[in-house]
Amino acid sequence: MKRIVVLTGAGISSESGIPTFRGEGGLWRTYRAEDLATPQAFRKDPKLVWEWYDWRRGICKNAEPNAGHLALARLEASGCEFTLITQNVDGLHARAGSRNVVELHGSIWRGFCVDCGKQIPLDVTPLEGIPPVCGCGGLIRPAVLWFGEMYDRGLLERAYGAMNSAGLVLVVGTSGAVTVPVDLARTAGQLGARIVEFNVEESGVTGFADEWIRGPSGSTLPAFVDRLLAEKEA
Ligand code: NAD
Numbered sequence: 001m002k003r004i005v006v007l008t009g010a011g012i013s014s015e016s017g018i019p020t021f022r023g024e025g026g027l028w029r030t031y032r033a034e035d036l037a038t039p040q041a042f043r044k045d046p047k048l049v050w051e052w053y054d055w056r057r058g059i060c061k062n063a064e065p066n067a068g069h070l071a072l073a074r075l076e077a078s079g080c081e082f083t084l085i086t087q088n089v090d091g092l093h094a095r096a097g098s099r100n101v102v103e104l105h106g107s108i109w110r111g112f113c114v115d116c117g118k119q120i121p122l123d124v125t126p127l128e129g130i131p132p133v134c135g136c137g138g139l140i141r142p143a144v145l146w147f148g149e150m151y152d153r154g155l156l157e158r159a160y161g162a163m164n165s166a167g168l169v170l171v172v173g174t175s176g177a178v179t180v181p182v183d184l185a186r187t188a189g190q191l192g193a194r195i196v197e198f199n200v201e202e203s204g205v206t207g208f209a210d211e212w213i214r215g216p217s218g219s220t221l222p223a224f225v226d227r228l229l230a231e232k233e234a
Pocket residue numbers: 008009010011012013014015018019020021022023087088089090091105172173174175176177178198199200201202203215216217218
């Protein structure tokens with residue numbers, strides 16, 4: 001089987017009950033994600049930003065991986081060359097059993113100190129104190145990529161490295177509003193990979209995808225993976 005690379009966005013987790021940024025339920029109190037997920041918002045009001053994150057962490061903790069996440073773990077377990085690049089920060093791919101995962105936008109289950117840079121696992125929610133504070137006295141922020149921030153170079157290299165040698169790319173539940181993920185998929189397409197998109201609506205990827213499988217990924221992905229694995233057996 002060709003090397004498979006999967007790129008996922010918030011849409012794959014929507015059937016687990018985790019709201020996407022741009023869909024229904026994307027607002028918290030009266031704030032949009034773009035107003036809170038920024039270094040400026042954190043400098044201005046770290047408590048507010050952490051309250052939002054702890055609300056999201058609570059939703060993610062109570063959510064379960066859905067049939068889409070599980071289908072991707074099944075595909076990887078079949079032994080093909082496989083890389084999963086996700087924009088999601090919810091940790092559901094790992095909980096579903098995926099192993100080779102590039103968390104391009106970080107994870108809400110980790111933080112780091114804005115002063116000393118120490119990485120800190122934050123797996124308990126609700127947090128005991130908001131905002132959390134490092135042993136050195138500095139504020140801890142979520143280890144996620146915020147709007148306007150630079151990507152981690154090592155993660156980008158892994159992601160482009162996988163795309164450069166991909167034969168098949170599955171793009172699942174991503175709007176294409178963020179430039180880098182779209183560019184990753186486009187690059188693979190230009191190098192000859194087949195791009196298959198899974199989305200309930202048209203996105204920034206649809207225009208250059210070879211195929212668009214329209215519908216909720218909790219149903220469309222398992223059916224696609226079943227077909228792929230049956231072809232492999234044949
Ligand atoms: P987005 O909110 O911009 O877009 C979501 C996409 O998913 C849309 O194109 C929508 O049509 C599609 N979609 C919704 N339900 C679907 C379903 N059941 N099946 C298939 N497709 C479905 O999300 P994005 O493109 O990932 O970019 C926004 C940023 O938001 C990313 O950086 C991501 O890290 C972050 N985010 C992450 C989570 C999470 O970790 N679960 C949740 C919200 C936002």
